[in-house]
Amino acid sequence: MMLQAQGLSYSYDTQNSISLPDFQCQKGDRLLILGNSGSGKTTLLNLIGGLLRIQKGSITIKGQELKSLNNNQLDAYRGKNIGLIFQKSHFVQSLNVLENLLLAQQLADVPTDKARAMHLLKSLNIEDKALKKPASLSIGEQQRASIARALINKPALVLADEPTSALDDYNCMEVIRLLETAVAEESSTLLIVTHDQRLKDHFPNQIAL
Amino acid sequence: MFKIFKLALKNIFNKPLSLALSLVLFALGSALITALLLLNRQLEDQFTRNLADVELVIGAKGSPLQLILCNMYHIDNPTGNIALAETKPFLNPKHPLIAKAIPLSLGDNYKSYRITGTTPGFLTLYNASFEQGRVWESDYEVVIGKSVADQTGLKLGDEFDSSHGFMQDDDLIHEQHIKFKVVGILNPAGSVIDQLILCNSKTVWLVHEHEEAEETEETQTDSNAVHDHHHHSEEPVNPVPVQYTEKELLDLHATAVQELISNEEKDITSILVQFRGRNYQTLNMQRSINENTNLQAATPAIEINRLFVLMGVGIEALRALAIIIMIVSGLSIFISMLNALKERKYELALMRAMGASRWQLLTLIVAEGAFIAMVGYFIGALLGHASVALISGYMQDSYRYALDGWVFLPEEGILLVACIVLGKLAALLPAIQAYRTDIANTLTQRG
Incomplete structure (x- = not known):
């Protein structure tokens, strides 16, 4: 079992509490979580990614109960085991694209591997942007760099x-295709949270919130 | 940790404009403080070194500080002249309280280096030794300090005319029938003697009598002066330095004093006194000179302390100004970092998401502040030293005192540490804000 969520609910204030469905997925699965605004899909993603602490229920990733980690352990665990892609890509502006990738390795205490970084950039067709500052890339290129x-x-x-909601149709399909290929190559499990209906037909495995 | 410091450096250079503002302010503050430290220390050192164990200066009535500045430091005009008849007792080698009494006669300069009529005993005050040549033996022979030799280009055997007064003035150059002749050059002593042209007192009198004679009646030649012209030797001076023992110089001094006091009708400018020992009698002597004679006696150490107190006020004011500039520069670091944080909150949250801990972000921001402060300090220190070197050039031109801009003081290390602490403090609040970054809300829009 790769990922298991059970009995989750989260409240940002005392009045409103969001209950989230139980689900699980296996290694290599691709799961689409669809939902409209306010349905709690981003909350779910934040909980799984360890960006929010779990209030009620439990999440287990590769047998590791997230609740049992303290803040620093959680930061380290996230750096090593979870890759995050956001709706809007953010980078450390003073570093170029390649250095941003290497920084991700350094912050996760993984030895830096320039060859691997270049290989990834090549498979995402932005090899030529490696030495450019992220701000000079187009939105689609930035999203590929964050992948x-x-x-x-x-x-x-x-x-x-929401990896595709800021992209036009062409870039949307291109980014999803590249994302799937790259994820398959690493045999990682992929979880996409979105309200983007364009992705609906692409992923048979779906949860609606 | 290393990667965090490297990133901090990259971050501060990524915003060149706000970096430049903070750097300029920081550099200004630390430059001012560095320059003040150097000036203060070196002036005090110079003044203290030039005290030369002289315990009393006897001269004409007037300002005691002026008496000291003129006769010990050679930067002010004399308070007047004193008659040898009146000062004779102090020059007596058998005086019970006085160990050394060195007469000085001031009046002329060469390219604004003072020509000082004195006895060879003057050399013993500053432990001067000869680099070339020998002590003056007859009238118009001079021994020059190292700075005089370096700055004017005078060499052994060179001859020159003097100029009246203490500042170079082409209109006042004495057209002498007899010129001064360099017979000795001193080794650098690091004190005021480096800036002086030394000769016997009689030479100073001769130049002035000659001048008066010319003024009163052009045609009438002064028999005394003309007579002396013939004493002047035309032989070349042996450049091999003569090394005198203190005793030899003091013997020469004793002879010179005997000759001097035979001219009772003449004037000198002052007498520098070292006592045999300090006691109530020496204190009484100073008081009794000031109360019972037309002379004035002043203690160099006391007058110089007064001067330091006076200068201290100005230096304190400048130091306060420098500290204010430093605080403003700290504020500028603080404000520019806080502003930058608004747009940087995404990248900071991102770093958290990539596995950086809160402490690493805190360290990153604090390190950025410390780096700006450090770079600012080093630019400022360089500026400070350079400006002292510049001031030194100016001081040498107008006061004949040299400062060294490239001396480094232990206080500068303290200043560096203080700067880094200030930089860290300025970055602390922004750093705490970075520490508290809410990653979930910053990176994802709840929906």
Whole structure:
């Protein structure tokens, strides 16, 4: 069992509490979590990614109960095992694309591997942008660079938060195709949280919130 | 940790404009403080070194500080002249309290280096030794300090005319029938003697009598002066330095003093006194000179302390200004970091998401502040030293005192540490904000 969520609910304030469905997935699965605004899909992603602490229920990744980790352990665990892709790509602006990938390795205490970083950039067709500052890349290129960064540490689990909603149709399909190929190459599990209906036909494995 | 420091460096250079502002302010502050430290220390050192164990200066009535500045440091004008008849008792080698009494006669300069009529005993005050040549033996022979030799280009055997007064003035150059002749050059002593041209007192009198004679009646030649012209030797001076023992110099001094006091009608400028020992009698002597004679006696150490207190006020004010500039520069680091944090919160949250701990972010921001402060300090220190070197050039031109801009003081290390602490403090609040970054809310829009 790769990922198991059970009895999760989360409240941002005292009045409203969001209950989240139980689910599980196996290694190599691709799961699409669909939902409209307010359905709690981003909360779910934040809980699985360890960006929010679990209030009620439990999440187990590769047999590791997330609740039992303290803050620093959680940071380290996330760096090593979970690759994150966000709706809007963010980078460390003072570093170029390649250095941003290497920083992800350094922060996760993984030895830096330039060859691997270049290989990932090549498979995402942005090899020529390696030495450019992220701000000079187009939105589609930035999203591909953040896919490369999410995969650099060979994470067991890749979490993507609305990865395509800022992209046009062409770039949307291109990014999804590249994402799937790259994830397959690393045999990681992929979890996409989105309300983007364009992805619906692409992933048979879905959960609706 | 290393990677965090490297990233901190890359980050501060990524925003060149705000970096430049903080650096300029920081550099200004530390430059000012560095320069003040250097000036203060070196002036004090110079003044203290030039005290030369002289315990009393006897001269004409007037400002005691002026008496000291003129006769010990050679930067002010004399308070007046004193008659040899009146000062004779102090020059007596058998005086019960006085170990050494060195007469000085001031009045002329060469390219604004002072020509000082004195006795060879003056050399013993500053432990001067000869680099070339020998001590003056007859009238118009001079021994020059090392700075005089370096700055004017005067060499052994060179002859020159003097100029009246203490500042170079082409209109006041004495057209002498007889020129001064360099017979000795001193080794550098690091004190005021490096800036002086030394000769016997009689030479100073001769130059001035000659001048007066010319003024009163052009045609009438002064028999005394003309007579002396013939004493002047035309032989070349042996450049091999003569090494005198203190005793030899003091013997020469004793002879010179005997000759001097035979001219009772003449004036000198002052007498520098070293006592045999300090006691109530020496204190009484100073008081009794000031109360019962037309002379004035002043203690160099006391007057110089007064001067330091006066200068201290100005230096304190400048130091306060420098500290204010430093604080403003700290504020500028603080504000620019806080501003940058608004756009940087995404990358900081991202770093957290990639596995960086809260402490690593705190370290990153604090390190950025410390680096800016450090770079600013080093630019400032360089500026400070360079400006002291510049001031030194100016001081040498107008006061004949040299400072060294490239001396490094232990206090500068303390200043560096203080700067780094200030940089860290300025970055602390932004760093705490970075520490508290809410990654989930920053990176994802709840929906």
